[in-house]
Every structure is written in structure tokens, then in C-alpha cells.
Amino acid sequence: QKEVEQNSGPLSVPEGAIASLNCTYSDRGSQSFFWYRQYSGKSPELIMSIYSNGDKEDGRFTAQLNKASQYVSLLIRDSQPSDSATYLCAVALNTGGFKTIFGAGTRLFVKA
Amino acid sequence: GAGVSQSPRYKVAKRGQDVALRCDPISGHVSLFWYQQALGQGPEFLTYFQNEAQLDKSGLPSDRFFAERPEGSVSTLKIQRTQQEDSAVYLCASSFGQGGGGYTFGSGTRLTVV
Numbered sequence: 001q002k003e004v005e006q007n008s009g010p011l012s013v014p015e016g017a018i019a020s021l022n023c024t025y026s027d028r029g030s031q032s033f034f035w036y037r038q039y040s041g042k043s044p045e046l047i048m049s050i051y052s053n054g055d056k057e058d059g060r061f062t063a064q065l066n067k068a069s070q071y072v073s074l075l076i077r078d079s080q081p082s083d084s085a086t087y088l089c090a091v092a093l094n095t096g097g098f099k100t101i102f103g104a105g106t107r108l109f110v111k112a
Numbered sequence: 113g114a115g116v117s118q119s120p121r122y123k124v125a126k127r128g129q130d131v132a133l134r135c136d137p138i139s140g141h142v143s144l145f146w147y148q149q150a151l152g153q154g155p156e157f158l159t160y161f162q163n164e165a166q167l168d169k170s171g172l173p174s175d176r177f178f179a180e181r182p183e184g185s186v187s188t189l190k191i192q193r194t195q196q197e198d199s200a201v202y203l204c205a206s207s208f209g210q211g212g213g214g215y216t217f218g219s220g221t222r223l224t225v226v
Contacts, residue, residue: 043203045217099160100145101157102155104152105154
């Protein structure tokens with residue numbers, strides 16, 4: 001089992017719709033969770049961080065965390081073609097070390 | 113500097129050649145990380161520095177890989193006797209605080225071993 005798992009997609013949504021991206025992780029003790037956006041040929045860019053159970057909203061983005069289910073999600077409201085990218089889920093492990101483990105990413109296409 | 117700077121942007125190496133990749137983190141950032149990203153995959157952790165101390169090198173794939181950050185700022189990732197499987201994008205990231213999580217990544221170095 002991979003430490004951080006994501007559906008590779010592609011996920012295709014029409015412009016204006018809600019895109020829902022999901023992630024599960026295996027380290028039950030993890031405390032810090034992140035979503036990065038990566039455009040093709042570019043480096044990852046941090047868009048959201050979440051540390052507590054529940055929802056965290058930032059503009060059109062909402063991160064959701066459920067530690068009991070070891071599940072993290074990212075909702076993108078009013079999706080725009082410019083949101084088309086790969087979204088990487090990342091989890092900081094609770095091993096006493098400093099690793100942050102990334103999922104393989106979900107490719108999102110927003111159709112105009 | 114304003115961001116994390118990596119050089120070179122692209123590197124083509126013949127198999128067996130040694131390469132050195134440079135990372136200049138954001139000024140004042142304590143933590144520096146190296147990741148390797150293969151095509152279609154997420155970044156894979158290589159190593160972590162807190163100032164000049166290398167606190168975690170568990171992700172380095174073999175003893176051909178070596179990283180240093182002697183003065184707690186600029187870091188160099190060195191790969192000896194490059195192999196084709198080393199072809200990837202090497203990403204450097206830094207953060208102000210200690211430990212993992214919310215990073216600023218550099219633009220990466222795309223290494224191609226031929």
C-alpha cells in the first residue's frame with residue numbers, strides 16, 4: 001500500500017462546476033496535510049494546508065480532512081480552464097523525521 | 113532571493129558522468145529539501161537539511177547520491193556515475209520553519225542521462 005494514494009484521473013469537469021479531488025493516507029499519526037498544484041512542465045505550488053478535522057476554505061478552494069478515515073479532499077468551486085493542472089496531495093509523516101510524502105497526483109481538466 | 117533558485121535548468125549527462133545540481137533557497141529559510149520527480153509521478157523525498165545539518169537522507173537511492181549544505185544556505189546535490197534511471201526532475205524546496213510540509217519549490221533541474 002502506498003503511503004499517499006490518489007486517483008490519477010484524468011478528472012474532467014465543465015467550466016463552472018465543482019471539482020472534487022480525493023486522497024487517502026496510511027500513516028494514522030500524521031498531523032499535517034497539503035495540496036499542491038502543478039502545471040505541466042512547472043514545479044509544484046502550495047495552494048492549501050490543513051491540520052484539523054473539518055473544512056478549511058480559501059477563496060474557491062476548500063480542503064477537507066477526516067483523520068478517522070485517513071482521508072483528505074480538495075474541492076474547487078466555479079472551476080476555470082486555468083485550474084487545469086495536476087493536483088498533488090502531500091502528508092507530513094509523524095515518524096519523528098522530516099519527510100513529506102506526495103501522492104502521484106490527479107490530473108484535472110476543466111473544459112470551457 | 114525572492115524565490116528558490118536552481119541551476120542548471122537542464123542537464124544532459126552521459127552515462128557514467130558525475131553531475132552537480134545547485135539550489136539557492138529563499139534567504140533565511142532554515143529547512144531545505146531535495147525531491148526527485150519522475151515523469152507522471154509525484155515528488156519522491158531524497159534528503160532534508162536544517163541549516164547545515166543533514167537530518168534525514170533516507171530517500172537517497174544509492175551511495176552514488178550525495179548532498180551537502182556546508183554554510184546553511186546553498187545546497188548541492190551530487191550524483192556520481194550517473195545511470196539512465198537517474199533521469200528525472202530534481203526539485204529543491206525550502207521553508208522558514210523546521211520539518212515537513214508547506215514548501216516553496218524551485219523550478220527544478222531536468223536531468224537526462226544518455
